[in-house]
Amino acid sequence: MKIKIVNITSWIIIIMILILAFNFYKHNxxxxxxxxxxxxxTSEFKRDSExxxxxxDSYRIxxxxxxxxTIYKKVKVEKNTPYKVTCMVKTENVIPENEISGVGAQISIIxxxxxSIAITGTQEWQKIEMIFNSKDREEVDIGFRLGGYLGECTGTAWFSDFTFEEGTLSQNNNWRFACFIFENTDVTINGKNVKLSMTxxxxxxxxxxxxxxxxxxxxISNSKIIADYDTYIVREPINKLSYDQEFGxxxxxxxxxxxxxxIVKENEYxxxxxxxxxxxxEHKNDIQINDWIGLRFNGLLWHRIF
Known part of the structure; x- marks a missing residue:
């Protein structure tokens, strides 16, 4: 009888250990x-079943x-090929240091x-994407990140439903453009405040x-590009400019x-x-400009890789 009790107790202990081990594995x-x-x-990384x-289960940081x-994965790519990475993300109390734009829950290449855009604050599940060209690379580290190369933040982010797609040039000749007109400029350049307004x-x-x-x-494209566009007036002043030695x-x-x-999130531009x-x-020489830089190009079709 004692042997049976000991055996039952041993099995219960083994089962409990297995359950604990499984739960630990599942969440980590x-x-x-x-x-x-x-x-x-400093940060906690967990799989979240709730x-x-x-x-x-989602990936929680x-x-x-x-x-x-960040959590990141090394992915093989073909040289000089466009790719798109997407995921679903949810945030809670994500606050960037010094309110830096571009810091938060995002996709990035380490x-x-x-x-991608950076999600801050407390927001429900939404889809974000990052489009990039592999150029001369044969592999990249795709990261799902809480923070960013521009700075750090606090809060919680959940990531789920990752996709990675290869792009090919689209045969569709209909292009959608967006034109954002910022009415006011209010920036500090070399310690001098520069305020400008559109007429x-x-x-x-x-x-x-x-x-x-x-x-x-x-x-000029012989109808290979048929442009459609939307124009938006932004009354909030632009208060920050980037600087590059080559471009100014x-x-x-x-x-x-x-x-x-x-606006961009709701439209496919x-x-x-x-x-x-x-x-x-008054300020014709205050802001040095050497050249122009474009912001985004798409015009592609995407083929799911994973």
Whole structure:
């Protein structure tokens, strides 16, 4: 009788150990993802079976103190090929340090400045995407990140339903453009505050230019590009410009992301124009400009890889 009781007790202990081991594995199994953080042992990485978008457990990153934390996977790519990465993301109390635009829950290529929009605050599940070209690379580290190369943040982010697609040139000749006109510029350059505003004539000229662009691009491309566009007036001033030794001051995606991301997210634009005033008679030499940089190109079809 004692032997039977001992055997039953042993089996109960073994089963309990197996259950504990399974639960530990379930909540800590990140498959092929590598966990990484700027400040070691600061963020918590877990699989979450309660807060999830689909049937599979989500990947949760929590940073109670400021950190740049990510899970990433090494992916093989073909050279000079466009790719699109997407995922579903949910956030809770994500706060970037110093309110830096471009920091939050995002997709990025580790070790580069290539990234998606960054989700901050507390938001329900939504889809985000990152489009990039492999150029001369044969593999990249695709990261799902709470933070960013621009800075750190606090909060919690859940990631789920990852996709990775290869692009091919689309045969569709219909292109969609967006033109964002920032009425006001309020930036500090070399310690000097520069305030500029568009006039009604400026805005009329921009609208007229877009009309002529639609006609001209069709003519010079022999109807290979048929342009359709939307124009948006942004009254919130642009208050930050990026700087590059080669290009001088320019508008980067991070400078305007918070102002336009809701519109961009609701529309499938192939290219985005941003128009701002960078000088007038009073400030004609205050903002150095050497060249122009585009913001985004799409015009592709996507084929699911995983």
């Amino acid at each position: 199994n990140f498959n092929e993802f590598i966990r990484s953080e700027m400040n070691l042992h 807060t999830k978008y689909s049937k599979t 929590t940073s109670n103190t400021k950190n740049d934390a 070790g580069t400045t290539e990234k 009604d004539t400026d805005i009329f000229d921009i609208r007229d230019t877009m009309k002529r662009f639609r006609t001209t691009i069709r003519e 001051y320019y508008v980067s995606a991070e400078d305007i992301e918070n102002s336009i991301k809701d 192939d290219h985005i124009f941003v128009v701002i005033r960078l000088g007038d008679e």
